[in-house]
Amino acid sequence: MASIKIPTPLRSLTNDEDTIVANASNLKELIAEMENSHPGIAERLLDENDELRRFVNVFINGEDVRFLDGLDSPVRDDDEVSIVPAVAGG
Amino acid sequence: MDSYCDGLKCRECGREYGLEPIFACEFCFGPLEVNYRYEDIREAMSVAGVEAGPNSLWRYSPLLPCSPKYKIDLGAGFTPLIKADRLAKVLGLSNLWLKNDTVNPTWSFKDRVVSIAIARAREFGFDAIACASTGNLANSVAAHAAAAQMDAYVFIPSDLEQGKIVGSAIYAPNLVKVNGSYDDVNRLCTELSMKKHWAFVNINVRPYYSEGSKTLGYEICEQLGWRAPSHIIAPMASGSMYTKIWKSLQELHKIGLIEEPNTRMSGAQALGCSPISTAYKNNTFTFVPQKPNTIAKSLAIGNPADGYYALKQMEETNGHAESATDEEIIEAINLLAETEGIFAETAGGVTIACLKKLVQSGAIHSSEEVVAVISGGGLKTVEAVSEVANNAMLVEANATAFEKETAQRSSQNVR
Numbered sequence: 001m002a003s004i005k006i007p008t009p010l011r012s013l014t015n016d017e018d019t020i021v022a023n024a025s026n027l028k029e030l031i032a033e034m035e036n037s038h039p040g041i042a043e044r045l046l047d048e049n050d051e052l053r054r055f056v057n058v059f060i061n062g063e064d065v066r067f068l069d070g071l072d073s074p075v076r077d078d079d080e081v082s083i084v085p086a087v088a089g090g
Numbered sequence: 091m092d093s094y095c096d097g098l099k100c101r102e103c104g105r106e107y108g109l110e111p112i113f114a115c116e117f118c119f120g121p122l123e124v125n126y127r128y129e130d131i132r133e134a135m136s137v138a139g140v141e142a143g144p145n146s147l148w149r150y151s152p153l154l155p156c157s158p159k160y161k162i163d164l165g166a167g168f169t170p171l172i173k174a175d176r177l178a179k180v181l182g183l184s185n186l187w188l189k190n191d192t193v194n195p196t197w198s199f200k201d202r203v204v205s206i207a208i209a210r211a212r213e214f215g216f217d218a219i220a221c222a223s224t225g226n227l228a229n230s231v232a233a234h235a236a237a238a239q240m241d242a243y244v245f246i247p248s249d250l251e252q253g254k255i256v257g258s259a260i261y262a263p264n265l266v267k268v269n270g271s272y273d274d275v276n277r278l279c280t281e282l283s284m285k286k287h288w289a290f291v292n293i294n295v296r297p298y299y300s301e302g303s304k305t306l307g308y309e310i311c312e313q314l315g316w317r318a319p320s321h322i323i324a325p326m327a328s329g330s331m332y333t334k335i336w337k338s339l340q341e342l343h344k345i346g347l348i349e350e351p352n353t354r355m356s357g358a359q360a361l362g363c364s365p366i367s368t369a370y371k372n373n374t375f376t377f378v379p380q381k382p383n384t385i386a387k388s389l390a391i392g393n394p395a396d397g398y399y400a401l402k403q404m405e406e407t408n409g410h411a412e413s414a415t416d417e418e419i420i421e422a423i424n425l426l427a428e429t430e431g432i433f434a435e436t437a438g439g440v441t442i443a444c445l446k447k448l449v450q451s452g453a454i455h456s457s458e459e460v461v462a463v464i465s466g467g468g469l470k471t472v473e474a475v476s477e478v479a480n481n482a483m484l485v486e487a488n489a490t491a492f493e494k495e496t497a498q499r500s501s502q503n504v505r
Contacts, residue, residue: 008284009116044117054398055102055119059277064393066379082281085114087121087395088293089222089276090328
């Protein structure tokens with residue numbers, strides 16, 4: 001199971017849990033799994049074209065998925081996935 | 091007097107929020123912008139009123155998202171706008187001004203944004219202030235926190251220049267060096283901001299903080315005699331300052347203090363960290379994050395929060411993006427110092443180097459009136475240009491030794 005760190009704005013969908021777990025082989029599947037267990041979460045992460053929203057950053061073990069394979073990035077057991085708002089810093 | 095703002099609004103989906111310490115839309119994660127009552131500001135502000143105000147950024151306080159009664163005033167802003175005829179001639183321009191922000195209290199424009207952030211943080215009732223920083227922000231947050239007697243938590247990449255590390259540590263904040271790039275530091279702080287009850291100036295206070303950069307634009311217009319120039323070039327890291335300068339010109343027009351601005355806005359990046367200028371050159375609004383490798387560490391943000399809006403603004407204003415190599419940056423720092431007597435940190439070198447390239451390529455016409463923003467002072471990044479000192483004369487303390495050495499150098503054509 002990969003563990004997923006949930007940012008504050010999404011915790012209303014996770015009963016205030018800051019970490020949830022899910023099983024998937026890549027990020028796209030992981031988001032589908034999260035949607036199954038926590039309905040409503042997918043539309044917050046994906047736009048109308050099913051791409052990651054412009055201001056959503058996702059990191060797998062600290063690496064921005066845009067340096068990996070985006071939504072096709074592989075997710076393994078024990079991976080730590082962080083969802084982080086992009087509009088920070090500078 | 092209280093502030094003239096009454097809420098936050100998502101720039102992407104339009105959802106509205108109260109004046110809270112939040113930075114991203116709870117629905118779509120889009121950035122939040124402060125809503126102002128411009129009609130009231132129009133009545134409250136006049137040319138005479140501003141000109142009678144303090145010689146700091148607080149002369150524009152109705153346009154700032156905080157109540158001045160919470161300010162910690164180290165004297166940020168109202169820096170000189172200098173006519174740079176010697177540099178203009180070298181670059182092939184007829185009309186060049188430099189906005190010299192090296193002379194702020196901690197020697198960079200970051201004192202502008204921190205002035206606003208700390209006032210807002212105090213108004214919100216925070217007793218600790220924090221930031222993720224490439225160095226300049228760290229210096230400013232540490233200094234303002236000291237003056238406010240607030241706890242400060244300052245997070246920086248571990249490989250920063252010594253001047254920037256000492257320039258933070260001297261004010262005795264909790265200084266945290268992080269193994270990683272700025273983008274790693276920023277991710278860490280974004281996660282911490284959800285756990286700690288601290289005012290992270292560029293995270294949960296960012297909608298207010300970033301407004302401080304508008305004062306650069308207000309001052310440029312006031313110092314030009316209440317008019318906007320035809321071209322402004324500014325350095326870009328997150329792209330925030332670059333976008334806020336344009337916003338400031340539109341605001342001055344909205345409240346009737348200047349004519350409608352037709353200013354072209356250009357942005358400068360270091361080639362070793364150029365996600366925005368690379369996207370510009372590839373004709374796309376979708377930038378690809380980069381792993382920085384440049385001497386311009388203050389601009390080394392590989393995943394710029396305002397990159398998208400910077401690219402939109404470039405198109406809207408018919409401006410350009412350019413990038414400069416480390417070599418060009420160093421050359422430009424030297425050129426600025428030797429022609430105008432201003433010692434800029436690496437970001438200033440980036441701006442001048444990119445200006446030079448844009449004039450050479452014809453993107454900026456020689457007849458345009460250009461204002462270049464010099465955002466930080468050179469003593470922060472002496473490592474970048476320390477070679478200039480290698481050639482200094484070393485003599486015994488007597489006139490004969492000096493004359494002898496001078497004659498020898500002259501015969502060898504050494505300066």
